[in-house]
């Protein structure tokens with residue numbers, strides 16, 4: 248399956264996208280492998296610039312290292328930066344599959360979507376909780392994925408903002424079958440069902456996966472599957488006992 252097919256023609260839904268923001272940064276390769284072995288469909292990289300959000304995280308160098316270590320993985324890069332356009336080239340060269348930027352910094356996002364596609368990546372448009380959903384409705388067409396933030400971006404481990412599901416119910420019927428609706432922030436075993444019911448089909452979770460003692464159980468719970476999905480796989484080394 249080519250990488251772009253994961254979004255356009257997913258083998259199963261919802262797709263589960265662990266955000267590596269809550270992984271142990273000193274063991275990143277092993278953490279990512281453990282999440283994938285535990286049933287993750289892709290990896291979500293949260294890029295922050297200290298301006299759009301009050302935090303600094305990771306950049307193209309980490310993306311490149313993950314691409315080299317995990318040649319088959321789908322890398323979803325979420326840019327929480329004030330100037331995403333300047334990073335299209337660097338992330339394309341670093342092996343990103345999906346480049347997501349915010350409507351709050353590009354009110355006419357079509358041009359940037361085209362630039363992202365020309366660089367060989369899928370394009371995503373994100374919206375923060377306080378921003379009116381009307382801001383994105385005229386711009387859905389060129390995007391492969393719409394990202395609804397369900398926390399104010401900047402940090403993992405925050406509480407889910409339930410009102411965001413109204414946006415999901417509004418946007419979902421407007422999307423084509425080949426467009427995905429992603430939700431990010433505070434998604435865990437308690438909130439995932441509501442996200443799925445509202446039409447979200449790509450669930451991002453940082454703390455719910457990487458702070459869990461059992462990554463496979465956490466991912467199965469997000470997916471809405473009976474616990475023990477990972478037992479379909481060969482038993483391997485203990486998955487994800489880290490607390491970092």
Ligand code: DX5
Pocket residue numbers: 266268269291293325398399400401402403404405431432433434451452453454455
């Ligand atoms: C928030 C990031 C999220 C974050 C989610 O700024 O965009 O991807 O890592 O963390 P949890 O799942 O812990 O809310």
Ligand code: ZN
Pocket residue numbers: 266291292293325431451
């Ligand atoms: Zn994110």
